[in-house]
Amino acid sequence: MSVLSTGTGALIAFQRALATVSHNVANLNTPGYSRQRADFAARTPTDYGYGYVGNGTRLAQVGRVADQMAISRLLDSGGELARLQQLSSLAGRVDSLFSDKATNLAGLWSNFFDSVSALSSNASSSAERENLLAQASAMANRFRVLDGQLGALGQEVNNGLITGAAEINRLSAEVARLNGMIGSDATRAAPDLLDRRDQLISELVAYTGGTAVSQDGGPLNVFTAGGQALVVGTIATQVATVADPYRPERLQLALLTPGQPITLDGRSMGGRIGGLLEFRASVLDPSMAELGRIASGLVDTFNAAHRAGMDLYGQMGGDFFALPAPAVNPHQGNGSGATLQASFHDLGQVDGQNLLLRFEGGGWVAQRVDTGASVPVAGSGAPGDPLRVNGIAIVVAGTPASGDRFLLQPTAGVAGGISVAITDPSRIAAATPVKARADIGNLGTGIPGKVTVTDASDAALLVPARIEFLDAGQYTVDGAGPFAYTPGQSISANGWSLVLDGMPAAGDFFEVVPTGPGSSDNGNATRLANLDDARVLSGGTVTLNGAIGGLTTAIGSAARQAGYSAEAQQVLHDQAQSARDAISGVNLDEEAANMLRLQQAYQAAAQIIATADTMFQSILNAARR
Template sequence: MSVLSTGTGALLAFQRALSTVSHNVANVNTEGYTRQRVDFATRTPIDYGYGYVGSGTKVADIRRMADELATSRLLDSGGELARLQQLSALTSRLDALFSDSATNLAGAWSNFFDSVSALSSNAAATAERQNVLAEANALATRFRQLDGHIASLDSEINNSLLAGASEISRLAAEIARINGEVGSDASKAAPDLLDRRDQLVAELVGYTGGTAVMQDGGAINVFTAGGQPLVVGVQASKLTTVADPYRPERLQLALDGGGSRTVLDQRVLGGRMGGLLEFRNTVLDPAAAELGRIAVAMATTFNQGHAAGMDLYGNLGGAFFDVPAPQVNAHAGNGGGATLQAQVADVSALDGQNLVLRLGDTGWIAMRADTGEALPMTGSGTAADPFVVAGISLQVSGTAAIGDRFLVQPTARAPGGFSVAISDPSRIAAATPVRGNAALSNVGSGALSGLRVEDASDPALLQDAVIEFLDAGQYTIDGAGPFAFTPGQRISANGWSVVLDGIPAAGDQFTISRAAPGSGDNGNATRLANLDDARVVSGGTISLNGAVGGLTTMVGSAARQAEYAADAQQVIHDDARAARDAVAGVNLDEEAANMLRLQQAYQAAAQIISTADNLFQSILSAVRR
């Protein structure tokens, strides 16, 4: 009977070991599966008086071949990889938008200034004027299209945050449930249940980044990258979305747990959600701000140049482009009744970055919305003396309470509201509104050139003015003077300026008078055609063309950096996975060897049972005789 018992026990032990090997092989492609191994132990021997006789083997344990350090490393690298891949994917889409010839700004921009250059060659031609308006409308449409694509990406991020919050809450609840099933001793839990929990934790960290900490007794606690608890024992927090207090159309992530709601710090969140928020804050918003700054600078500069010309009706040029004023949003928690109105005060000082204006105990202060950096501000905020900060003037109306805050978006609405202000081609101010003539009686060699308008708002701009020379070195303007003269110098008055070359003689006169309606003069059109090279951005250091090229470069550089970072993190993650699989992964060659060895042991145990049966039959036969 002892031989039969020993053989039967061994047979069952090897059968269970073969089942475990089969389980390993069957799950070779199962994500997150941890290889299991059977540990054998001798059964309790029997004391027969003359000594102990062994009673065979038994299955002592079925162990998960898990390396907690390798698993933790894989978890960390997985969360970071998910963040960088999300950031890279979205940034690449934005880069394609600004670099593709079918959607970028540069093509429509170049076509518009080419049309203005063509107009300067034939300023009175209707076809060239119609072409300028057509290309101007195409440029305005391109600004609006880009703004629409950016808004679409922003909306997509909102939808992804909503879906992600729901999935994170589900994963956290499932992990907490499994923690309850595992109980106080993970060593007694089913290995497959622990695998399931580890896989859920990896998915959760892939959404939020963060860490997983093993608790005494076997439960796993999961925290976000910012340290907020998602799972603590059998308690799971719920992730939800809340409206941004400044911009209700934008969503933020918040954690509901312990009877309170905590808005997660967008700057430290990891995983896919961190990648979404990082893209919005560090790539999408700066690109939108720069696109808006270009729109404002373009409209302002071109309008100023257009106002310095005269159209075919004989009127000074008005606004050629329309662009909305900066947007101001009050914080949802403001307690006062104040409102702010904003205008662009200085294009060269405009950087497009969002500002926060806050009323403190000592008065109003301005700071950058993204970094909190304090910004210099002048003025008192009244209509007569508005605040001026970063090229924006701000007028405060009503009474504010201490702590009230306002978000100022200098260029947020500019691309979406960019439009052409005129529709009549005859209203294009291609001509210089004044002209210069030398008196027929002049005897000197003086000659006028380079006549241009310096200040179109001067009320005396279109009035006749006479420059008369007293001698070769002195002149008067409408009797005012005398003024010293040097050949080649620029003479200015009434909002215009002109260069006088040569040596005039005493009594020589030059008249500056209003140009006639229908003039085919191209002076202002020539000036407008060269405005794309005007250095009006970043304190007068960058031209409009440079700003357009800089926007494309900025987005492209961000896309490349995100791609390089994601590729590098992929290598780190692959190494971490290889280290984990070296211990926990299923090796088919090893499992095949184990199966062969266990099969032979199983057959040997079966032979023991057969031998025991033969012995038992021999005893029965002897008794029957």
Template sequence: MSNLLATGSSALLAFQRALSTVSHNVANLNTPGYSRQRTEFAARDGTYFGYGYQGNGVQITDVRRMADSLATSRLLDSTGELSRLQQLSVMSSRIDVLFSETATGISAPWSGFFDSVSALSSNAAGSADRESMLAQANALATRFRQLDSHLDSLDGEVNQGLVAGVSEVNRLATEIAQLNGRIGSNSAHASGDLLDRRDYLVSQLVGFTGGNAIAQDGGQLNVFTAGGQPLVVGTAASKLVTTTDPYRPDRLQLALETSGQRVNLDQRAMGGQMGGLLEFRSTVLDPALAELGRIAVSMAQTFNTGHKAGVDQYGQMGADLFNIPAPRVAAHAGNSGSAVVQASVADLASFTGGNVLLRYDGSAWQASNPDTGAAIALSGSGTATDPWQVNGVSLVLASGTPATNDRFLLQPSAGAAGAISVAITDPARIAAATPVRSSAGLGNTGSGKLSGLAVNDASNPSLRDSVDIEFLDAGQYTIDGAGPFAYSAGQSISYNGWSITLDAAPAAGDSFTISATGANSSDNGNALALAALDDARILNGGSLTLNGAIGGLTTMVGSAARQADYSAEAQQAIQDQAQAARDSVSGVNLDEEAADLMRLQQAYQAAAQIVSAADNTFQTLLSAVRR
């Protein structure tokens, strides 16, 4: 009878605990990272009664946490990569929208400006057309500045994201280290809920930094960044901090403080959200800033050169239409020398806009790519008369003396778009006319007529001097009495920085005069040349037009955004598969739990009947004894 009661009691207790486990699973259906638990039953050791062993009921041997370490590891790896790609996709898409939308892109004001130049070439003396061109120039310069400002804002958001991420990483690492301590050296006897909580926190941590988690003997987890730096080792958590870029104090980088030492993290080796931010900055934002600046500088410098080759309505040679900033040269924060390096754009055909690292090794200067370390050709000696030449930029050691290992970062075009502005305010200062004009002698008898007058060198000091050309016969001419010079039909005559050509053949005694263009001229020669500059092949060694560069920038940004989006979608599919694999083992299924609940409830009721039967038997015995 006592055996019957003990057996029933053990069953009641076991099924009660099993029911508690099922209810715990159902209660945590929506708890992030929860792994369902299962009660393990085992028969109690039997008692030997001479004729054999009699069973003593049931006992709970374990409340097992249903988890697959391989599935958890796959999900962890996928989580870090998905966070990186999603962050990269979101930020890249914002730049794509910025450049592709008509309201924010560069194409509309660019077209508006060159259309206004074309309109001026049709009415060079028109004040309204001059006002329109100046207004469109200001609109284009404003759009360049706005785009540069928006890109700078995104750079600031990257900084903010790093600061917020550092705070979360340190919080998560500290809590994981504490859980490692609570779990102790034997995770086999640790609470399943504690293990779930730790796995969930590790997943969140990897979502910020990428990397992986490695279990020690006994079950404590060590967490490392994607670059292999330790975030959590046992019960010790490292501290992630932000540091300033040695060349740009306004830009943040990441470092890890562990065991009293600070280790600068390789920005290219970070994963997770923070790695996505850093990758966006280095592979999308910085190239966009550099290319936007290269286009702005190239357009402004090309237009300035063309504008200075014309004459304004005051009869004076044109000046710069745009103000152009000099390329940035930033000294490393650790430089010990006093050297100051200045830069200027020298050759647009070779002007790439790519960053260059200059380093003084104690005896000579070297140039390299700051991202890859690859050497870059550097010519010249760095003096004013023989400047260094690298990627279309001239560099001069303006003052001071360099120390060994002093470094300078040349950013030829980054930020240049933000400093472009219009240099003139008076519409009459627009140089639409050719600096010189030509006229034929009234007594000319030949069929030769001036068909083309072009300025080849606007800087020639004698460009606007009056010059007389007289033909001795169809094959000879003099210039201001000098000569004679041989002439053949169709030949170009060049002098003082200009050139002319004649249609048909001149006769003996024919004369032509080249003189300076006066004030209030309606000549449109220079305006026509300016209007064609956006299709001039001046970039990439003379193979790319300014219009082509605008299209290339939009395509580059759009391609980067689409690629990031495609990669994020593919990784999401991998993440879903990894999550499904984990949930198939650890996830709570309400149908299964309901079935278990009904089965255990029936078993509990049956065990109660055993106890009831034992009680009835005992009461029968008591009644018999009382009689």
């Protein structure tokens, strides 16, 4: 009977070990599966008086082969890889938008200024004027399209947050449920449950970043990259999307706590969600702001120069482009109904950075949203003394309450509202509004050069003026003076200035008169054609043309950097995966060898049972005799 018992026990043990091997082979391609190993132990021997006789083997346990350090490393690398891949994918789309010839701004920008240059060569041509308006409309439309595409990417981020929140809640709930099933001692839990939990945690961390921490050898608690708890034991914290308090159209991610939702800082998130939020903060928002800054620079500079010219009707030029004002959004929790109206004050100081304005202690303070750095604020906010911050003028309407907060977006989104303000080609102010002429009876060699408008708003700009030289070193303007004169100096009055070539003589006089309607003068068109190289941004250090190149370069650099980082992280993740698979992965050669060995052992155990049966039959036959 002892031989039969020994053989039967061995047969059962080897049969279950073979089942384990077949289970490994069947799950060769199951994500997150850890190979299982059957461990054998000798059964308790029997004392027969003369000594102990063994009773064969038993299956001590079937456990998974896993290394928690390798699993943790894989979790970390997986979350970071998901973040970088998300960032790289979206940044690459913005790069394509601004670098592709079919969609970028540079081509239409160049066409527009080429048309202005063509007009300066033939200022009275109706065809050139029509072409200028057409190119201006095409360029304005490209600004709007680019801003709209960036806005669509912002909506994709919103949709990604909504989808991600649903997946985070599903995965967190499933991990918490498995924690309950596994209990307080993971060593006694089913290996497949442990694998399933690890796989779900891996998927969860791919959304949020972070890690998993064992609690007393049983449940695994999951935390985001910023340390916020998603799963603690059998309790899963729900997340949801909430509206930005300044921009309701923009969503944020928040933890749903018993008190109130806790908004998660994008800088403390990893995984796909972290990639979405980082893309929005470091690529999308700066791109929209810089595109708006370029549009603002173009409109402000071109309009100012256009207002200094004269159209074919003999009228001073008006605004060539229209552009919306900077946005100032109140916080939804403000205690008053005060509103802020912003306008551009000094374009050279506008950097496009979003600012947070707060009313504290009877005054206003400002700080950058991205860094929190303080920004100087001047003025009281009254119509005659507006707040002035980073080149923006702000008028406060109503009485603000202490603690009121406002988000100032100087240039973000303004490119989406740019348009051409005129439709009549004759309204293009190509001519210089005033011209100078010398009296035919002058004795000197003085010849007036082109007149430059220095102040188009001067009420006396179009009033005829007479410059008379008392001698070679003195002159009067409409009887005012005398003023000292040296050859080559500018003569200025009534918002204009000019320089004389040659030397005037005593009694010489010159007249500055309005250009008049229908003029073919191209003075202002020539000035407009050179504005793309005007240094009007960043305190007069960057040209409009240079700003476009800088924007394209910055976006391309961000996309390449994200791509390189994602490629590097993929290598690290592959190494972590290989390290985990070297320990926990299923090796078919090894399993085949185990199967052959166990099959032979199973056959041997079966032979033991057959031998025991023969022995038992021999005893029965002897008893019959």
